Amino acid sequence: xxxxxxxxxVGLTGNSAIAYAMKQINPDVCAAYPITPSTQVVEEFSxxxxxxxxxxxxxxxxxxxxxxxxxxGASAAGARVMTATSSQGLALMWEMxxxxxxxxxxxxxxxVNRALSAPINIHCDHSDSxxxxxxxxxxIYSETVQEAYDNLFQAVRxxxxxxxLLPVMVCLDGFITSHAIENISLIVDDDIKQFIGExxxxxxxxxxxxxxxxxxxxxxxxYIEFKRQQSEAIARAKDVVSEIGKEFGxxxxxxxxxxxxxxxxxxxxxxxxLSSAAGTTKVAVDELRKAGKKVGILRPRLFRPFPFEEIAxxxxxxxxxxxxxxADSMSGFGGPLFNEIRSALYExxxxxxxVSRIFGLGGRDYxxxxxxxxxxxxxxxxxxGKIETLMKYITL
Amino acid sequence: xxEKKNLPIGGxxxxxxxxxxxxxxxxxxxxPLLDKGKCTNCLICWVMCPDSxxxxxxxxxxxxxxxxxxxxxxCAEECPDKVKAIKxxxxxx
Ligand code: SF4
Ligand code: SF4
Numbered sequence: 001x002x003x004x005x006x007x008x009x010v011g012l013t014g015n016s017a018i019a020y021a022m023k024q025i026n027p028d029v030c031a032a033y034p035i036t037p038s039t040q041v042v043e044e045f046s047x048x049x050x051x052x053x054x055x056x057x058x059x060x061x062x063x064x065x066x067x068x069x070x071x072x073g074a075s076a077a078g079a080r081v082m083t084a085t086s087s088q089g090l091a092l093m094w095e096m097x098x099x100x101x102x103x104x105x106x107x108x109x110x111x112v113n114r115a116l117s118a119p120i121n122i123h124c125d126h127s128d129s130x131x132x133x134x135x136x137x138x139x140i141y142s143e144t145v146q147e148a149y150d151n152l153f154q155a156v157r158x159x160x161x162x163x164x165l166l167p168v169m170v171c172l173d174g175f176i177t178s179h180a181i182e183n184i185s186l187i188v189d190d191d192i193k194q195f196i197g198e199x200x201x202x203x204x205x206x207x208x209x210x211x212x213x214x215x216x217x218x219x220x221x222x223y224i225e226f227k228r229q230q231s232e233a234i235a236r237a238k239d240v241v242s243e244i245g246k247e248f249g250x251x252x253x254x255x256x257x258x259x260x261x262x263x264x265x266x267x268x269x270x271x272x273x274l275s276s277a278a279g280t281t282k283v284a285v286d287e288l289r290k291a292g293k294k295v296g297i298l299r300p301r302l303f304r305p306f307p308f309e310e311i312a313x314x315x316x317x318x319x320x321x322x323x324x325x326x327a328d329s330m331s332g333f334g335g336p337l338f339n340e341i342r343s344a345l346y347e348x349x350x351x352x353x354x355v356s357r358i359f360g361l362g363g364r365d366y367x368x369x370x371x372x373x374x375x376x377x378x379x380x381x382x383x384x385g386k387i388e389t390l391m392k393y394i395t396l
Numbered sequence: 397x398x399e400k401k402n403l404p405i406g407g408x409x410x411x412x413x414x415x416x417x418x419x420x421x422x423x424x425x426x427x428p429l430l431d432k433g434k435c436t437n438c439l440i441c442w443v444m445c446p447d448s449x450x451x452x453x454x455x456x457x458x459x460x461x462x463x464x465x466x467x468x469x470x471c472a473e474e475c476p477d478k479v480k481a482i483k484x485x486x487x488x489x
Contacts, residue, residue: 103406103407104405104406203408210410211412212408212412213408213414214406214407215407216407222400222403225403226407229403230406233405
């Protein structure tokens with residue numbers, strides 16, 4: 001696809017922006033199996049390969065399980081590797097996701113968030129990536145096309161950082177972000193090249209002068225040590241994400257942190273929400289602020305590792321919090337984000353009241369009025385100090 | 397084994413040929429026995445043994461590496477029907 005920039009700005013869908021970012025990154029290997037709604041990422045990137053615009057070895061595979069397997073093999077061989085998927089595709093990669101992170105391979109995957117079957121549905125929710133939340137992958141959620149594009153370059157740096165060496169998943173909302181055209185700023189190729197640098201694997205399989213084994217069995221005498229190593233690495237990734245977000249800001253003018261706080265400093269009531277729905281919530285906040293209501297938003301950007309201290313710090317003065325999950329953990333105890341946010345607040349001397357609201361599953365619209373309703377409820381909790389409904393589904 | 401805290405990340409083994417140090421002979425329930433009189437030295441057993449436990453010298457099958465032979469019986473099975481120079485016997489018997 002020909003991309004024409006006007007004054008540094010260009011209108012792109014989320015998928016086209018991701019494919020274009022991948023072209024600029026020019027990875028050594030991409031193995032992918034296209035699936036709705038991330039299809040255009042693979043489609044457009046394979047055109048770049050066919051047109052000789054990148055040096056990438058593109059491996060066509062028969063399933064996502066094979067896609068991730070090929071990514072793992074290529075990454076162990078020493079290549080810079082990228083892929084993209086959604087929903088059932090990510091689910092089919094499950095077994096291999098854990099192998100990628102356990103073998104500490106810095107693969108970068110774009111997950112265009114889509115609901116999981118059954119019933120079958122192709123639209124947005126976060127059940128796919130939330131299901132992979134314990135797979136040892138770093139997870140970054142993007143609100144906009146611009147952020148998804150910017151996140152991909154940072155993901156390469158985070159994954160390959162020698163303190164980290166873990167795979168990274170960049171998430172954006174299916175259709176809402178993947179198919180909507182947004183005016184974004186592109187970074188020029190040379191600046192990207194400089195920012196991401198060259199990847200030098202520590203123990204590439206293809207270095208036959210220094211033969212190595214990947215994927216060997218470990219017994220009870222060492223397995224737990226390897227898992228502790230991995231656990232420490234993902235915890236260290238938090239600071240690396242901050243540093244790289246800052247460096248990105250210094251170079252390109254758009255700084256990224258672990259989370260975004262929107263009118264949160266003096267807020268009495270706050271919504272915690274991921275990705276594109278934060279944009280809708282911001283409109284509600286602006287409206288309510290005009291009416292003198294002290295409301296705000298916390299939008300976690302980094303979900304894995306979970307920045308629990310920073311989140312507690314950001315919410316410590318809020319009195320009533322609603323955590324809006326676009327996924328249900330089917331535990332009978334609210335959504336996954338709710339559980340972790342609530343747990344992060346436990347150490348506070350004065351804890352805010354926290355409720356769980358599950359919204360927008362399978363692409364159901366989440367509108368400004370839905371956010372306003374949640375804020376109204378929260379302001380009620382703020383007044384009475386009492387929660388009437390701890391958990392419920394909204395946008396029904 | 398390296399110090400536990402210095403284990404290579406991701407469980408990568410940074411030396412070659414370390415499988416030799418892993419003595420799998422202790423897993424054996426059956427052991428192979430060779431009848432040298434019958435053996436034609438076709439070396440099919442050497443090709444098929446999954447543990448490289450068939451010892452060959454000067455092109456001749458001379459026995460088993462009992463430190464690594466797991467006693468799977470593949471060699472006995474694969475030795476040609478007309479020859480059948482390998483028999484599996486109870487290890488303890
Ligand atoms: S019994 Fe199995 S492991 Fe032992 S020598 Fe025969 S084929 Fe090899
Ligand atoms: S397969 Fe049988 S005949 Fe052939 S070398 Fe082995 S023991 Fe001898």
